[in-house]
Structures are given as structure tokens and as C-alpha cells.
Amino acid sequence: MWRFASSFHTHSAPLLLHKFPIDHNAPPRLENNIKKDIVQVSLPMNILSIETSCDETGISIIEAEGGLTRPSFEIHANTLTSQMKLHEKYGGVFPSLAKREHSKALMPLLEEALTHAKHFQNTETVLFETQKIADLFVREPELKQRFLKRINTLGIPPIDLIAVTTGPGLEPALWVGVNFARALSRVWKKPIVGVNHMEGHIASVLLEKEQPIINFNALALLISGGHTELVEVDAWGSYTLLGATRDDAVGEAFDKIGRLLGLPYPGGPEVSALAKIARQKNLPPIEPLPRPMLGSRDLDFSFSGLKTAVRYRIRDLKSNLSDTMRMQIARETEDAITQILIQKTEKALSERNIHSLIVAGGVIANTHIRDAFNRLVQKYPPLTLHTPSATLATDNALMIGAAGYLKYMRTGAEDPESLTATGTLEL
Ligand code: ADP
Numbered sequence: 001m002w003r004f005a006s007s008f009h010t011h012s013a014p015l016l017l018h019k020f021p022i023d024h025n026a027p028p029r030l031e032n033n034i035k036k037d038i039v040q041v042s043l044p045m046n047i048l049s050i051e052t053s054c055d056e057t058g059i060s061i062i063e064a065e066g067g068l069t070r071p072s073f074e075i076h077a078n079t080l081t082s083q084m085k086l087h088e089k090y091g092g093v094f095p096s097l098a099k100r101e102h103s104k105a106l107m108p109l110l111e112e113a114l115t116h117a118k119h120f121q122n123t124e125t126v127l128f129e130t131q132k133i134a135d136l137f138v139r140e141p142e143l144k145q146r147f148l149k150r151i152n153t154l155g156i157p158p159i160d161l162i163a164v165t166t167g168p169g170l171e172p173a174l175w176v177g178v179n180f181a182r183a184l185s186r187v188w189k190k191p192i193v194g195v196n197h198m199e200g201h202i203a204s205v206l207l208e209k210e211q212p213i214i215n216f217n218a219l220a221l222l223i224s225g226g227h228t229e230l231v232e233v234d235a236w237g238s239y240t241l242l243g244a245t246r247d248d249a250v251g252e253a254f255d256k257i258g259r260l261l262g263l264p265y266p267g268g269p270e271v272s273a274l275a276k277i278a279r280q281k282n283l284p285p286i287e288p289l290p291r292p293m294l295g296s297r298d299l300d301f302s303f304s305g306l307k308t309a310v311r312y313r314i315r316d317l318k319s320n321l322s323d324t325m326r327m328q329i330a331r332e333t334e335d336a337i338t339q340i341l342i343q344k345t346e347k348a349l350s351e352r353n354i355h356s357l358i359v360a361g362g363v364i365a366n367t368h369i370r371d372a373f374n375r376l377v378q379k380y381p382p383l384t385l386h387t388p389s390a391t392l393a394t395d396n397a398l399m400i401g402a403a404g405y406l407k408y409m410r411t412g413a414e415d416p417e418s419l420t421a422t423g424t425l426e427l
């Protein structure tokens with residue numbers, strides 16, 4: 001069911017907040033304990049979200065409600081296009097190429113998203129000053145052209161909020177999304193909120209069909225191509241970094257080892273597939289690879305030593321890297337990574353009073369690692385485990401919409417003029 005609620009929102013201040021699960025048949029609850037002149041209600045809102053932090057361009061439309069206490073989401077459209085194939089030959093993401101591809105992809109994805117979410121089509125005439133929009137795209141001439149050519153045909157869709165990733169990520173790529181969001185905000189006169197990509201990964205678990213209840217304090221392990229972080233979550237928006245990688249991220253380790261084994265980019269799923277065959281065939285284990293920092297007293301990680309060890313193993317084999325050996329190395333790599341992730345997470349759990357464990361980011365698409373976390377939480381009842389499904393684990397715009405809602409609930413809208421991209425943005 002679709003509801004349009006924008007006229008009820010006060011966009012300058014945070015909305016709130018159901019203290020109890022929502023009764024959908026009841027009228028919206030009014031909060032009395034806040035400034036009298038602003039009536040704040042947690043009504044459903046439609047959020048258009050934009051993700052361009054790395055090599056995926058995504059635009060989605062979700063409907064959010066429940067406030068910070070019981071956030072829930074309905075997906076109306078989800079579009080995503082990956083540049084992975086283009087970056088393959090570099091073995092990583094090439095920033096200027098990423099920027100260009102985002103510029104090409106955004107307008108078609110916006111149209112696709114609006115077409116898919118049928119209720120969002122609208123014929124309201126769009127009025128704006130071309131120059132004011134063109135100014136935003138001085139560095140993205142291709143996007144400017146596409147935007148100005150097509151934006152008039154889209155009307156003003158019933159969107160209540162625009163959410164866009166502002167970091168961390170590749171700054172030139174982030175700017176494309178930010179400028180696109182600012183242009184939409186100007187043309188449609190809609191509020192905007194900047195989203196931390198890592199909060200997006202955390203919020204990705206909220207988009208699962210059976211809407212989960214996260215009990216705080218929660219612990220989030222974020223494992224992606226660019227990040228490996230353990231974060232304590234006291235409440236939505238209250239994050240404490242407990243540990244992080246000192247060198248390579250875990251996804252990066254998978255990708256680099258995949259490359260050493262002669263596998264296509266990204267190596268994570270490829271290494272995992274070979275490891276699975278090694279287990280099915282019951283191949284004998286090889287001499288163990290190192291597990292850097294496994295026993296360290298802190299909650300930091302290190303993966304570059306693992307990659308280097310694989311490099312030496314392969315070098316020592318001269319040119320005798322057989323398919324069997326590839327599978328054995330892949331399996332040992334996956335085992336080493338799994339053990340490190342589990343042990344560090346268990347250490348964090350044992351030191352704190354944690355009620356929910358969130359494991360998010362592209363690497364949790366790995367079923368072996370996922371199974372290991374399922375076994376881990378069974379040791380600590382009533383601890384609950386929350387992971388995104390494989391499509392929500394890797395970068396996408398849906399999770400940016402979900403995190404955008406949580407942020408808007410906390411802080412309200414931001415000034416579109418001063419919204420900036422920050423490559424090193426922290427949680
Ligand atoms: P980022 O946001 O840093 O780009 P993503 O969240 O999109 O990262 O995740 C991409 C990373 O996830 C890549 O490094 C990829 O190899 C890894 N990955 C994806 N699927 C798997 C898998 N099944 N096993 C291991 N790693 C995986």
C-alpha cells in the first residue's frame with residue numbers, strides 16, 4: 001500500500017518516535033513533550049536514495065515508518081548498476097572511470113526507479129532556473145546534459161526526502177551523487193539528508209522481509225571491500241569504533257588473494273567457490289596460513305600478512321600452481337579469515353553487554369562465514385544475529401535510504417547548499 005505523507009512533515013526538525021510498536025489502524029500518535037508550535041508525528045515517508053561511493057551506482061525508492069524505535073521499510077523500487085567489469089583489468093576501482101560511469105548511469109536509473117514505482121509517476125510541471133542547476137554540474141558536464149534533457153519529463157514525484165551517500169568512499173565518485181541529489185532537491189524542492197555509507201551497511205539489516213528488532217547495545221561487524229570495523233551501537237546514530245583493520249580490508253584481502261590465484265575480480269566470491277569445492281572433495285589441508293593479530297589484546301585486524309603469505313606460497317610453487325592447490329589455498333584462506341573474524345567478534349562480545357550482533361558488508365555474502373556467525377550466536381543466548389541477504393550485503397541504494405531515514409529522524413534535513421562529499425567520513 002502506498003501513502004503520501006509529505007505535507008504532514010516538519011522538515012526542519014527531527015520527527016518522532018513511537019515508543020511502542022505501531023498499530024497501523026490507529027491514527028498517528030502525536031508527541032506532546034516537545035515544543036508546542038511543532039507537532040511531530042512519525043508518518044510514513046517516501047525516500048529516494050542515491051549511492052555512488054565506489055563502483056556501484058544505485059537509486060532506490062523506499063517507504064519508511066516507525067521512527068527510531070521501530071523502523072520498518074517497504075521497497076518500491078531498487079535499481080543498481082555495477083561497473084565491476086570495467087574495473088576488472090585494473091584489479092581495483094579506478095576513480096576517474098568510476099566518476100564517469102556514475103555520471104552516465106544516474107539519470108537512466110532515476111527514470112527506471114520512477115517507472116518501476118508506478119505510484120511515483122507524476123505529471124506536475126517542473127519549474128526551475130536552468131543556470132542554477134547547470135552550476136551544480138560544472139565538473140560533470142555529461143550528467144548536466146542528461147539531467148537538463150530529461151528532468152522536465154519526470155514531473156515532481158511524491159518523494160518526501162532525498163538521501164545520498166556523502167562518504168566514505170572515492171571522493172570524485174561521491175561528488176557525482178551529491179551534486180545529483182542537490183540538483184533534484186532544487187528542482188523538486190525536497191529536503192535532503194547526507195548518509196554515511198557505513199551506517200548504510202549497518203541499516204541494511206533492517207530491510208529484511210521479517211522486520212528485525214535490534215536490541216541495544218548492539219555490536220556491528222562491518223566487512224566489505226574497503227572496510228573491516230567492529231562498532232558498538234548504543235542506539236541508532238550512536239556508534240563507537242572498537243577496532244578496525246590496520247592495513248587491508250577483509251574484502252580486499254579476498255580480492256588480492258583471488259588475483260594471486262589467477263581468479264577474476266572481485267576475488268571474494270571466486271575464492272569462496274573454490275574453497276567450497278575443496279571441502280566437498282575433502283582435499284587435505286595445506287600448511288596453515290598465518291592469522292595475523294588473532295591473539296592481540298585489542299580488537300584490530302590485519303590482513304596484509306595473509307595475502308603476502310599466499311604470494312610466497314605461490315612463488316615457492318614456481319609454475320606448479322595446480323587447480324587442486326588453488327582450491328586448497330582458497331579453503332585455507334577462507335578458514336583463516338573466518339577464524340579471525342569470529343575470534344575478534346567473540347572477544348568484543350565477551351567484553352561487553354551485547355544483545356544483538358549485526359554483521360554487514362559485501363563479505364557476509366560468504367556462506368561459510370555466515371554459517372560460522374550463526375554458530376557463534378548460538379553460544380550466547382539470547383544474542384540475536386542480523387545479517388543482510390546477499391543482494392543487500394554488497395553496495396546498494398536501499399541501505400542508504402534506510403540509514404537516511406534513521407538520520408533524518410535524529411537530526412532532520414540538511415542544507416543542500418552545504419552538503420559535501422568526504423572520502424574519509426567516519427561513523
Ligand atoms: P565496498 O562497499 O567496500 O565496495 P561491498 O560491500 O560492495 O564493498 O563488498 C564488496 C566486497 O565483498 C568485495 O571485496 C568482494 O570480494 C566481497 N565479497 C562479495 N561476495 C563475497 C563472498 N561470497 N565471499 C567473500 N567475499 C565476498
Ligand code: MG
Pocket residue numbers: 054055056225394395
Ligand atoms: Mg562495492
